[in-house]
Amino acid sequence: MSGFPQRFSDRVTRPEAAVFVSGVVSMGLEILAGRMVAPQFGSSIYTWGSIIGVFLAALSLGYYQGGKRASRRATDERLVRILLATGAFVAVLILAGDLLLVGLSGFPLPPRFSSLPAVTVLFGPPTYLLGFISPYGAELSRKESTGAASGHVYAVGTIGSIVGAFGATFVLIPALSVSMIGLVFGLLLVVTSLYILSPAFPRRTVLATVFVAVLLVGAVAVPSAGYSVRGETVYQTQTAYQELVVADLGDTRTLYLDGQPHSAMDLEQPNRHVFDYTRYFHLPLLMTDWRNGTAGSNGSDGPDGGTADAPHESGDVDRVLFIGGGGFTGPKRFANDYDVTVDVVEIDGEVIRVAEDYFGAEERPDMRVHNAEGRQFLRETDHTYDLIVLDAYKKDKVPFQLTTLEFMQLTADRLDEDGVLMANVISAPTGPASQFYRAQYKTMNEVYPQVYSFPTQGGTVVQNVEVIATKSEERITQKQLERRNVRRDVGIDLAAEIGDYRADVETDDVPILTDDKAPVDALLEPNAGRRYVVSQTGNATTGAGAAAG
Structure with missing residues (x-):
């Protein structure tokens, strides 16, 4: 078994792992966004249109900015920083998502656009950061030509998106609460960061990784009295539908x-x-x-x-x-x-x-x-x-x-x-x-x-x-x-x-x-x-x- 980590590393490079995970998390968050936003804004075509539009816009902006910076700034350590910053945003979603949704629901907009500010504020920043991963991954790729690197990286990212979509839809949402699903995605970013850092494990970056992991777990573990204006919560779950x-x-x-x-x-x-x-x-x-x-x-x-x-x-x-x-x-x-x-x-x-x-x-x-x-x-x-x-x-x-x-x-x-x-x-x-x-x-x-x-x-x-x-x-x-x-x-x-x-x-x-x-x-x-x-x-x-x- 001692040779397994090395063989795995030979097959899956660190940039590829980051790109794959960014695809999983971006599409998983998009599916999760629908579940988080529906209780406040409903699940109409306008809500889903806002979610899809915001995610595409944020990813596009991230691709653009990441592409501009990749040639001079792309390193494994900077890749880790982006993953950890995304994980920190996921912790905020877990801890304050419901509060932010309520606070951002009062904008004087036509009804069909009412969910747009909340979706933008909650999911725009982490999706924007995930957009950096693919151009950074292409720059750090072992492929000889730019075309080969770009094609390979975007194929890996798309496969990750497929895994994220099916995993969130058919596995995570029927089995876990919204906060626990957020924790899964956040910890996936943390584990990927540790893999990219291995075997050197720079002290400062490892401490940052541990901090984000604690932040994620703490966001889920914050004690809840189980009581709201609705009364005492007796049972709560996410079903396949609602x-x-x-x-x-x-x-x-x-x-x-x-x-x-x-x-x-x-x-x-x-x-x-x-x-x-x-x-x-x-x-x-x-x-x-x-x-x-x-x-x-x-x-x-x-x-x-x-x-x-x-x-x-x-x-x-x-x-x-x-x-x-x-x-x-x-x-x-x-x-x-x-x-x-x-x-x-x-x-x-x-x-x-x-x-x-x-x-x-x-x-x-x-x-x-x-x-x-x-x-x-x-x-x-x-x-x-x-x-x-x-x-x-x-x-x-x-x-x-x-x-x-x-x-x-x-x-x-x-x-x-x-x-x-x-x-x-x-x-x-x-x-x-x-x-x-x-x-x-x-x-x-x-x-x-x-x-x-x-x-x-x-x-x-x-x-x-x-x-x-x-x-x-x-x-x-x-x-x-x-x-x-x-x-x-x-x-x-x-x-x-x-x-x-x-x-x-x-x-x-x-x-x-x-x-x-x-x-x-x-x-x-x-x-x-x-x-x-x-x-x-x-x-x-x-x-x-x-x-x-």
């Missing part, structure tokens, strides 16, 4: 995905609706014919209009599909309260596990859980449903493939003759920030004869707007819903929700969304920077920063 946090505040446990509250549970009364908008999930039970249902008294003896005396009447609704699980508030309530079979489709397997471990969800004969993408599941299933609830969305938007005309036709094909479709949309009900909601309404109306909407908050704030579509040609009036609410025993008094009935929605100025053209990002742009408001039963209100970015 940042996931479970936090307890008083008796309320909340699931946050990319910084936005998605589900909440009362730890003392787990069956109670905590967020107001989840109560609207019961409205479709008042929109069916109930040919097989019987009238009953209004059972509303709980603080949110719910009762533990299940099952209540569900009329003609026997089979329900929820696309999007979150904390399983809706699915659990339907399975507990009604004599129905519930299928839940959730794309993120970690969300399913957390729902089971922290929110009391469990697969059982009347509630089946499927780890799949919603549209693919609908395309492949042989089942039909009486009610489909679309409750899948990220911080800033519904996945576009669940918004289009073709998808709405697929839902209609999977609904029974009297089936009902319900879509939970985050948008403003009126004004510029209502464009996406009104486009969704218009698209559903192309497939379904009747479409209804129920904004869950007053005014023009960004909120949950519930859009319900039926196959019936007959329009149900608000008065009819009020009478049905009195006569039918669905276990919850929906009088307040029915009061939010919207008869007319203006759609002349918005497009029909199709697979070929679904400009969801453009329609949601007016939402950027606006506070998303979701009320809790009992009038408590939760805000989640920008609803779209």
Whole structure:
């Protein structure tokens, strides 16, 4: 084994190692930037465009400046200094990244450019420094000609970028937190520095290397109280799709995905609706014919209009599909309260596990859980449903493939003759920030004869707007819903929700969304920077920063 370091050194030169690692770290940081920025600015095309543009600009500037200086300044020791300076910037990202993101989010820019200052300040400097590595590596290369040196170095750097992209995407992000991923990249820079310094190990440079390593480890090891305005953090991780946090505040446990509250549970009364908008999930039970249902008294003896005396009447609704699980508030309530079979489709397997471990969800004969993408599941299933609830969305938007005309036709094909479709949309009900909601309404109306909407908050704030579509040609009036609410025993008094009935929605100025053209990002742009408001039963209100970015 004693000859291994020498044989390795013969095959991989020090400059090549630096170039390879710079490729790994630059592309890894670019992937990581998306995860760090999304909770504050969302993950829209504008955010990703800003990230890609800043990284390319910083690398280009680094290549240019590094090329100018390489012929007279390129040495192994200077190469190490650049790697260590980059590592120090990574430590700053770990320690103060979230604070800087919040502080840099207030620039008076058009919404589509809102993430640009933060991305530039956080990721511009380390990426700029990494741009120096390739021209320095070419200058220090053993190749005889400039062309051979340049081609070899850039090939090595590109291979490193490929490793960084795949490693961050498929290995690091699913397994580690953002800070730990930053630590991996930082320590990779430190280890490479030590390799370049060997076997001489100049004292001053080694001390600098040790200092940066301590800085990186210290940035991760800074003790955290595990408490924020969201409450005490019970569990936190990075999934393959998003940042996931479970936090307890008083008796309320909340699931946050990319910084936005998605589900909440009362730890003392787990069956109670905590967020107001989840109560609207019961409205479709008042929109069916109930040919097989019987009238009953209004059972509303709980603080949110719910009762533990299940099952209540569900009329003609026997089979329900929820696309999007979150904390399983809706699915659990339907399975507990009604004599129905519930299928839940959730794309993120970690969300399913957390729902089971922290929110009391469990697969059982009347509630089946499927780890799949919603549209693919609908395309492949042989089942039909009486009610489909679309409750899948990220911080800033519904996945576009669940918004289009073709998808709405697929839902209609999977609904029974009297089936009902319900879509939970985050948008403003009126004004510029209502464009996406009104486009969704218009698209559903192309497939379904009747479409209804129920904004869950007053005014023009960004909120949950519930859009319900039926196959019936007959329009149900608000008065009819009020009478049905009195006569039918669905276990919850929906009088307040029915009061939010919207008869007319203006759609002349918005497009029909199709697979070929679904400009969801453009329609949601007016939402950027606006506070998303979701009320809790009992009038408590939760805000989640920008609803779209």
